[in-house]
Amino acid sequence: ELNSEIEKIEQNILEVKTEIDKYRGQGANSDNQRKRILKDLENRLEKTNAKADSYEQHYQDSIKVxxxxxxxxxxxFVKIGCNTxxxxxILGSNGVTDSNMIQHLGMIEQRVNEILQMFAATQNGGVQALQAFLGSNTDADLPMSLNSISVAGASVDGTNSGSKEHKKLSVEPPTLNDIIADEDTE
Structure with a gap:
């Protein structure tokens, strides 16, 4: 009977040792799992920081541009005579700012269209057509800023500034595909 109790106790000891080893293994597995999770989180943090640095650099580059x-x-704006x-x-005296940049570009576009119309008038009828277009009778009535503007090889007064023939003026804005392609390259 004593042997039987000793065997039962040894069996219980063996079961307890097995359970201890099992829990040690689980503890080691749990520890390994925690280390793996920690490593994964560190990698994600590193990638996030790298992405944040990249975005910051892109932002700084955009501000510079x-x-x-x-x-x-x-x-x-000043060169083509928009600064009236x-x-x-309309725009204020602070110059070009983030908030009025589009308005400046709109005025530039309007002024360029006026200059192109004046150029076309000089091509079709010389200074007389330009004076009729502007509603003036003498060369002195022409805006001073026009005296220095030259488009496509001809000055606004109709004289040729170096080329043998007048070139046809063609202005083509970028297409939507051009704009999208430019954005994709960034």
Whole structure:
């Protein structure tokens, strides 16, 4: 009977040892699983930080380009004679800003269309057609800014500025596909 109890106790000891080993294994597996999860989270954090850095760099590049565009728009605005008192009334005297950039571009577009119409008038009838277009009778009535504008090899007064023949002026805005392709390359 004592042997039988010893065998039962040894059997219980063996079962307890097996269970201890089992829980140790689970603890090790659990520890390995925690380490794996931690490593995965660290990798995700690293990728997220890299993406945030990339977005920050893209943002800084965009700000730089935007500032260069504002400078170019301001120079073009002044060069083609858009900087009138009525323009200052509409746009303010702060120059080109993020909030009024589109309005500046609209005024530039309008002025360029006027210049192209004046150019077309000079091509079809010289200074007299331009004076009729502008409603003036003398060369002195022509806007001063027109004296220095030259388009496609001919000056606005109808004289040829170096080329043997007048070239046909053609202005084509970019297509939607061109714009999308430019955005895709960024």
């Amino acid at each position: 935007l500032n260069e565009l504002k400078s170019g728009i301001e120079q073009l 008192s009525s323009a200052v009334e």
